[in-house]
Amino acid sequence: MNTELARFNMIEQQIRPWEVLDENVLSLLATVKREDFVPPALKSLAFADLQVPLITDEPNGPVMLEPKIQAKLLQDLQVQRHEKVLEIGTGSGFMAALLAHRAQQVWTLECRPALVAQARENLRRASVTTARVVEVTPEEGARGLPAEAPFDAIVLSGSVAEVPRALLEQLKVGGRLAAIVGELPIMQARIYTRVGPEAWSEVDLFETVAPRLQGFAERSRFAF
Template sequence: MTIDYAKARAAMVEQQVRPWDVLDPRVLETISRLPREAFVADARRALAYADLELPIGHGETMLKPVVEGRALQALALEQGDEVLEIGTGSGYLTACLAYLARDVVSLERHEDLADAARGRLQAQGIANAEVIAADAFAWNTDRRFDAICVGGAVDVVPERFVQWLRPGGRLFIVRGRAPAMEAVLVHREGDDVNATRIESLFETGLAYLAGAAPVPQFSL
């Protein structure tokens, strides 16, 4: 059976993303234009527009479309923004960020996923996104970003992520411990890394970033 991906994409926007209160016109246009199926392995391409997390290897998954839409909307990207993404995965959200901002640096700890994402971005003609094979907890940069999008959960928001924000910058991340996880937007409000304001967005659950899971508590 031949799938009409354009029709499936339109249905995803109208039946999944909009009902989740994603109403930003630029975000909806980006999701409506970008072929999500081009970022999904052939074996799962029929599920590209399903309300599911799709496995991409190494125990990693592609986020649900509704979570991607809410993340993009919360970041409120402007065309001049410089963005850092932590967890490239399939490269789909990287592409969305690149559509909405000036440029994107994306970190992916698995070399093969990074290579595949680079190829997909190139195939879509997206030249303002750089994928770096690196672990976010070992990577360092003097660069500061207007927005950071984190594709995995953390127990506690790492200070190093906040340090990479410019004053006035914002960080989308999922924090907490299952089943009480929430997506938040961390606003950096000054030069001091502790000068932050946390805005609660919605409840959700994600797998932890490697190195960001809760430390096991042992009791006698």
């Protein structure tokens, strides 16, 4: 496989058509080697327009989201160089690497020990020094990282039924949170912005589907 051609085609045929036009984001996607964050047996899928499974014996488990999804979230979060970012759901570390090139500091939480080790090694090999992978239980991950709050931006790299208020409260005023919210068959990628001490705005970006993050509560259902 011609890796550089595949990377070019990913950007031009998948990402640009999704209105990801920020040249800084596109340049970053051309620079950070996505293939180095994909499980070795699946490297041929690194640039494909699909979710790449990260644990072979867990078919409904964590994935690397599609390139266009990661690119769109990165663009719409508008992370700045002086900002501090929290990610929940490290996976293989690729989104953390992208965020680390945009932000001053990235904290990224992962509950699967195998992925913690994988992400740390991937980030080390990519010479990313400003992203710290923290191993947590699923319940701890769903609570965020209050000891390091407030954050300028928070990313949920997976889906949730709804975003807990406890996470929204870890944003600075002006801070943004990106999440994929809802239930099958269609979920919404959404940006929340803290507009005041007790106020948040919401903007829906696009429809998609992603595996659940562990530890987050489902919506209550009442039977009559």
